[in-house]
Amino acid sequence: xSTHTHAAWREHALHQLESxxxxxxxxxxxxxxxxxxxxxxxxxxxxGDALRRRRRAVGLxxxxxALDVLSDLKLVQRLEMGQGVARYEPLDPSGDHHHHLVCxxxxxxxxxxxxxxxxxxxxxxxxxxxDVDEHDVVLRGACSACRER
Amino acid sequence: xSTHTHAAWREHALHQLESxxxxxxxxxxxxxxxxxxxxxxxxxxxxGDALRRRRRAVGLxxxxxALDVLSDLKLVQRLEMGQGVARYEPLDPSGDHHHHLVCxxxxxxxxxxxxxxxxxxxxxxxxxxxDVDEHDVVLRGACSACRER
DNA sequence: ATGACTGCAAAGCCTTTGCACGCAA
DNA sequence: TTGCGTGCAAAGGCTTTGCAGTCAT
Numbered sequence: 444x445s446t447h448t449h450a451a452w453r454e455h456a457l458h459q460l461e462s463x464x465x466x467x468x469x470x471x472x473x474x475x476x477x478x479x480x481x482x483x484x485x486x487x488x489x490x491g492d493a494l495r496r497r498r499r500a501v502g503l504x505x506x507x508x509a510l511d512v513l514s515d516l517k518l519v520q521r522l523e524m525g526q527g528v529a530r531y532e533p534l535d536p537s538g539d540h541h542h543h544l545v546c547x548x549x550x551x552x553x554x555x556x557x558x559x560x561x562x563x564x565x566x567x568x569x570x571x572x573x574d575v576d577e578h579d580v581v582l583r584g585a586c587s588a589c590r591e592r
Numbered sequence: 593x594s595t596h597t598h599a600a601w602r603e604h605a606l607h608q609l610e611s612x613x614x615x616x617x618x619x620x621x622x623x624x625x626x627x628x629x630x631x632x633x634x635x636x637x638x639x640g641d642a643l644r645r646r647r648r649a650v651g652l653x654x655x656x657x658a659l660d661v662l663s664d665l666k667l668v669q670r671l672e673m674g675q676g677v678a679r680y681e682p683l684d685p686s687g688d689h690h691h692h693l694v695c696x697x698x699x700x701x702x703x704x705x706x707x708x709x710x711x712x713x714x715x716x717x718x719x720x721x722x723d724v725d726e727h728d729v730v731l732r733g734a735c736s737a738c739r740e741r
Numbered sequence: 742a743t744g745a746c747t748g749c750a751a752a753g754c755c756t757t758t759g760c761a762c763g764c765a766a
Numbered sequence: 767t768t769g770c771g772t773g774c775a776a777a778g779g780c781t782t783t784g785c786a787g788t789c790a791t
Contacts, residue, residue, distance in 0.1 A: 466765050468771045487756080502773040507756060523672040527780075528755070544722050555720060563712040568731065571704060573693050575733040582717065584724040615790055617746045636781080651748040656781060676755075677780070746789075751782105758777070765770080 452533050453479035456518045463516055470505035471512070478513075483554045484522050484530035484543065524552065524581050542579060546586035553586065601682050602628035605667045612665055619654035620661070627662075632703045633671050633679035633692065673701065673730050691728060695735035702735065 456475050461467065477493045478485070485493075487506050494501045510531050513519040522530045524545050530552070534540070541556040560580065568575035605624045610616065626642045627634070634642075636655050643650045659680050662668040671679045673694050679701070683689070690705040709729065717724035 466770055468765075470772060503755095504757075504774080505772055508771085511757095521674075523674055523676070525670075525672055527672065527676060527678065529676070544720065544724070546722075547725075553722070557716050557719075559712055560716055563708055564729075564731075567706050567709055570706075571693065571731075572736045573695075573702070573731070573733055574739050575693070575731045576696075577732040578730065580713075580729050581727065582713075582720075582722070582724045583726040584722055587721045590723050615745055617790075619747060652780095653749080653782075654747055657747085660782095743791090744789105745791095747787085749785090751784080753782070754780085756778080756780105759775090761772105761774095763770105763772075766768090 449479045449482065449533075452535070455536055456513065456533070459516050459518055460512070465512065469499075470501040471509040473499045473501050474506055474509040475513070478519060478531070478533050482533060483541075484524070484532040484552055486528050486530050488528075490531070520577075520579075522579060525583075526550075542581065544582045544584070544586070546589055547583050548585055548589035548592075551586055555582075598628045598631065598682075601684070604685055605662065605682070608665055608667060609661070614661065618648075619650040620658040622648045622650050623655055623658040624662070627668060627680070627682050631682060632690075633673070633681040633701060635677050635679050637677075639680070669726075669728075671728060674732075675699070691730065693731045693733070693735070695738055696732050697734055697738035697741075700735055704731075 453475055456479070457467070457472065460471070460475075465471070473494055474490060476499075477490050477497075487503060487510060490506050490510075491501065491503050494506075510519060510521070514521050514531070517534055519531045520534045520540070522532065522543070524530060524543060541554040542560070544553040544555055545551070546553070564578050564580075568578070602624055605628070606616070606621065609620070609624075614620070622643055623639060625648075626639050626646075636652060636659060639659075640650065640652050640655050643655075659668065659670070663670050663680070666683055668680045669683045669689075671681065671692070673679060673692060690703040691709070693702040693704055694700070695702070713727050713729075717727070
């Protein structure tokens with residue numbers, strides 16, 4: 444597991460934003476807030492919906508703009524897991540991360556991590572004629588709930 | 593490497609289409625033709641362009657429709673590697689496959705394969721509470737050409 | 742002859758951009 | 767006060783759909 448709590452990520456992110464010269468705007472802070480409460484990948488829509496539910500409605504354009512900035516600062520990772528929709532999740536500054544299982548029946552996304560997989564990818568990266576600095580792995584299939592139906 | 597040549601994949605695909613009750617239409621056959629000459633992932637646009645260059649222009653809608661059918665029959669794999677554009681590549685019936693390196697500087701996509709990675713993922717899949725039936729791995733970084741600049 | 746196949750144009754998503762206003766610093 | 771941040775509406779890019787004509791069987 445990560446050494447960082449959700450609150451710690453939020454502080455870290457807000458601090459990084461400030462250091463990078465960004466002002467503490469309402470919309471951006473609200474997006475950081477929502478992301479900090481969730482450790483798996485959300486779509487821009489989902490973030491917008493969550494904000495609306497919490498009575499801190501933010502224009503979708505601002506959500507996208509906030510996510511752009513956060514991606515640039517490597518505070519969130521942008522992921523594409525099919526269906527042509529991008530998902531975003533907080534990036535642990537320690538380098539810790541997980542990958543995703545996508546259920547092809549219900550569309551649910553479940554995180555998992557595996558040390559073996561990480562070290563295999565690391566060894567592999569060294570072997571390639573390519574400077575690898577990111578990787579992602581998506582497993583697709585049926586989640587336990589859907590399999591039983 | 594695959595045990596199937598490009599021509600073999602084309603024959604296999606055309607045969608499967610026929611078995612599944614599809615007619616041998618011009619557009620669909622042309623898409624199969626282009627895919628069979630390439631073993632790494634192409635976008636719908638790229639397929640359309642290739643067809644136009646070969647004087648067998650096909651409407652983009654038909655390209656997409658053909659790719660849909662081919663995906664359903666598991667003859668091609670649909671991949672999303674960022675930038676919100678889907679890519680498609682022939683799927684070897686033997687189960688052989690590769691993964692991709694994406695250069696974040698020039699956008700080039702390069703295939704690679706690694707037995708170690710495959711077996712690690714297979715072991716991992718058995719360990720999970722999830723029926724895994726597909727996986728894909730994307731490595732991002734700088735290709736050798738871009739690194740030198 | 743019949744209905745699958747195709748191309749074109751229109752419609753649908755997700756995402757980005759333009760612009761005017763408001764707010765942090 | 768300055769110019770970054772925000773929301774709205776419009777524009778963009780990829781993909782899908784509706785429709786009428788065409789072609790395989």
